[in-house]
Amino acid sequence: MNESVCPPDAAPTEPVPDAVAPAPDRPAVPFRLEPVAAPERLAAVDVLRGVAVLGILVMNIYAFALPMAAYFNPLVWGGNTGADMWTWIVTHLLFDQKMMTIFSMLFGAGLVLLDQRSATRGVKLGGVYYRRVLVLLAFGLLHAYLFWYGDILYNYALCGMLLFLFRRVAPRRLITVGAALILMAMLSYTAMGGFFMLARKTAQEAATAQAAGRTLTEFQQAMAETWPELRQQFEPPPAELQRQIQVHRGSWSGLFMERAPNVLQMQIFMTLMYFTWRLGGIMLIGMALMKLDVFSARRSPGFYRRLMLVGYGLGFPLVGLGMWDLFRTRFDFIHQFLAAGHFNEVGSLLVALGHVGLIMRLYQVGVWSTLQRRLAAVGRMALTNYLAQTVIATTIFYGYGFGLFGAVPRFPLMGFVVAIWAVQLWYSPIWLRHFRFGPAEWFWRWLTYGRRPPMRLGVDGSCT
Template sequence: MIALSTPTPVAENGAVRPTIQAERVTTIDILRGVALLGILLMNIVLFALPPALFREQVFAHPGDTNYWVYLITNVLFEGKMRAVFSLLFGAGVLLFTSGKEAASEGSIVVADLYYRRMLWLIVFGLVDAFLLLWFGDILYGYGLVGLLLFAFRNAAPRRLLLGALLCFAFHLFLNWWDFAETGEKRQKYLAAVALEKQHKTLTEAQQGDKVAWEDMLKGRQFNQKKVDKEIKAMRGNYGSVWHQIRPRSVFYESELFYRFLIWDALGMMLLGMALFKWGVLTNRVSSRTYWGMVVLGYGIGIPLGWWSVVQQADLYQNAAQAVDTQWFPAPGGTYDIRRTLVALGHIGVIMLLYRSGLFSGLWRPLSAVGQMAFTNYVMQTLLCTGIFYGYGLGYYGALPYYQLYYVVPGIWALQLIISPIWLQNFRFGPLEWVWRSLTYWQRQPMRRTAGLH
């Protein structure tokens, strides 16, 4: 186990330098590796299926294989792996800045390096979204949120926790707002229909209220022609796929990010900074604490997740009835609570297993995957677009939802094998090396030398 107080990253000439292998925190690399692999469980669906077809396969027939696979993956992994990844990103901010700040006797040099690092991450995210065509990219959003985190690096853990809770509360408020707007739209529709039944002439506004609700319901209905059109576009050449993907990338990286995802990411990153300072992510708390995370996290988070999936199915099958009867904005209303609790439960399980010595042969490859998380994340983009998009094998829309999880273990195995082999010969993953070289504005040594670990 690597101690929390790692050597100060300063070169012989006094210049700030990158972290070397001996300074890494093993448990953080392992957790990051688990999170990176787990994220693929959710992302592969977006790579492989039209969203409308995915919802139809999962929710139209509750009880079949697709539904049960979704229930399990949603309850245990959806949002939870990304939550762990975000927690570790927050911890990474502290790992990057703490020793460097002491070495440079001030924050100006470190701020220059840090903001350059985040700005390049934003650039990488735009490339991932608009050139590699992964509309669900998180690098861009992480880079933007990362710009805010530098100001919180010296905050006390309790204040970081408070900041995280405020972000989650505001996220909940936004979900309540949308829930209330949908309910209001439904009530206006019912009022307009009641007037029609009384043979009264509707005003222009009342007619608009009626049409607005009907259009919303129509938009939720499965449309095979639209799905076929989307599949045809996604099985086309690069230009065809780009035209299909671009509007989604714009939506994800702008409206969706600034309305919802920024609070999601910022809250988790602040919480990750607090957990790092408390020693939770670095194997420095008691086993009793980790057991408490497991029991509390799974005991509350899993039932909430199960209930959320049931609510999603009800909303899909009969939106009008669901809006009329639901009193709570499901699943959005419980999202941050259940994903945080289950994510903490996952961390507790991994740390307890790591301490127990079980599965010791798996920790090294997982740590390698985590150490090369940037490279492996983009590798998942390349592999999935190569399998499902038309300029690759063209399997978009070809596999039912549950069969996508036949593909996932193959990608996992590839990354678990390649990552440790690569790190036997090189100090960094290829994209990590590029990122570091751009951050320090100097070509970094890549190959390992004798005696360097």
Template sequence: MTQTKARITSTIPTDRIVSIDVLRGVAVLGILIMNIQSFSMIQAAYINPIAYGDLTGINKWIWILSHLLANEKFMSIFSILFGAGVVIFTSRALEKGRRAGPLHYRRNFWLFIFGIIHAYLIWYGDILVAYSLCAFLVFVFRKLKPTKLVIFSAAFFIIPVIIYLFFGFTIQYWPQESYDQNIQSWLPSVENIENELAAMQGNWIEQMEVRVGSALFMQTMVFLIFTFWRVVSMMLLGMALYKWGVLSARHSNKFYIRMVLIGLILGYAVVGFGINENFRANWLMDYSMFIGNQFNYVGSVGVALGYIGIVMLICKSVKFKGFKNLFSSVGKMAFTNYILMSIICTFIFYGHGLGLFGQVERSFQILFVIGIWVLLLIISPLWLRYYNYGPLEWLWRVLTYWRVQPMRKRN
């Protein structure tokens, strides 16, 4: 392929790693298990289950299972895959005679723009802005050996733990005003709850006060204290795992079985212990916000690695062809499906649509999750039967390469 032609087209759809597509499909669907709570309930309920809604009987067990199985687990996988994607994208660009740096930064500049649109016009819980900003940094690590990548990953990973533990052990010395501000985000007053309910059950313009304020808070304070360090850590880990061949199903079944057992046993044990301790503390902010939640922060990585091992075993098997085809299709359209989930959920729960915000208990939220999963598992392979890329994947490629990409399949 000549250098001129290489600049015109991006990675062709057949030049893909199936196991990564399948894993990405699992991850993008899995994050909805937790995100549905943000779409359907007040913000505080996501981090503090006693802040809003019934938490007894089946509702309590649904929360426990979603927290144990999903919270930060699928987002960790998504971040790991993004890091692997940086290595894949830049190495293939170099192989085809392109300048990897300018393409990488242009690609993530446009991801930042997509994220801003998503966060401020659709849903404040956007992760694309954080990914794009973190990608600007992790690019410089891409040539390191896997062992060094893991060391840097661990260094970034530990920073939020130190920050939160410091807050937790010094909270008794905080000024009363600072303490009161934090308690309102952890356990909001009836008045604040009613204000948020009224805004999100209102029209699109009326929602802006909550959406803009929340998005800005997540992209500044939360990003600097938590998201940046966690996401960079997982991206660097993803680079290492890809270079070791873990994400491309190159290792033996024995390797992945060991990965599953160690990851899930240790991960679930740590996360489960944290859940128990938080309930024992009655979700008191002084403990749960800064100390109790660290168990899930740490344990979620083990669970995520266990899930990766399960998917790799499935991909290595000659069976499960239907599963692999369905989830790889969802994974190939992960960007489109991520935004589509936001559009669907905000229509269901916000006032410009069905207006069910604050009215759906946790036990029924999971039914919406399953329904959306089924929808995406149907429409993704149908779309890719006729087109090379998902709509947003295509647009992202056009903006990255500054050339129109072949959208419709020739056959």
């Protein structure tokens, strides 16, 4: 699915309640929940979140710029030879579901940070937390229906409502439950493939029966009508591809009418069948890893080296085997659901852990310190940057902007990715020199806490 997401990112998590001195004309209140103060942030988490929110764009750019089926099948559109095919191979190996996995783990980690700091201050978290996720849910709905079908904020918010119940669970149990939920997602994915296979087989039988002059059963008739619609989603004919391209190059209203049914289907059917299980499981694992200090760069260098070796050593072969199976079957979408896709379902989690080990080790060593500071700034503004990627990309590729949808193959698309990375790495630290939060984070806090938080920093770094 789209890396949306969301990230993620997913959406970023705001770690923290802050102590506030009571006003002299009111009864003293020891603490109340406030947005996180900069000194309390974990810089390593911000760096990791920055890498993730930039990394998800590598996959999301396909969904922004190409027909929907091309996200899953490079043979559909976007170039399937030479540099374009190698681009798909590299992005699938390193990024597909890997960065979204990191982003999702960090969402769970954020709840752990919130809970720990709330407990330290003796304040209740529940009310503020659920307002946070409800606001995030609203952001997701607006993002999905008004801008882009690949939104992930909606699903993050729904999963976040359930995560709260697990905030005090021990790491080992979190990992066990998380793994079970991921397995449920894989079983559900397989079940969808089984239904697709049944629909194809029954439709073929119906065609044979009609040719022989036999009356179709109700089930055969239903599958004969359903199968062409299913196939068109994953293996669209040239006429359908051209129709999608023209819609995306057309007006905003026409694109909205195209997008809304797809969003509704994803937010109901795919949420129930897949996203809740997969994302929820990954978030629980992220909560466990936060409790085990994995994301804080506080573990030993040897731990992160082992995490890299195990994650990459097991993950890359699994993802590679899945790619071989996809090429062998010419990206048959039913086979992807039944078998080939599972290699990346498991492999992406392992490779993501390898990425975490690598990033945390580099953070410990302190290499590329300037880049790390910029990545941390991107991570602190992750919600803003995630939404900004949508605004920038849709302006480039949709009809209300430059209308390049369907016109740019995969390899050149990476140039747009690098350009957007450069812009966000440039403006994020500049913004945070003057303001406490990114614009979206500030608005999120305003709606969550019911009062406008201070935004601008003074010359000495204090809030004004």
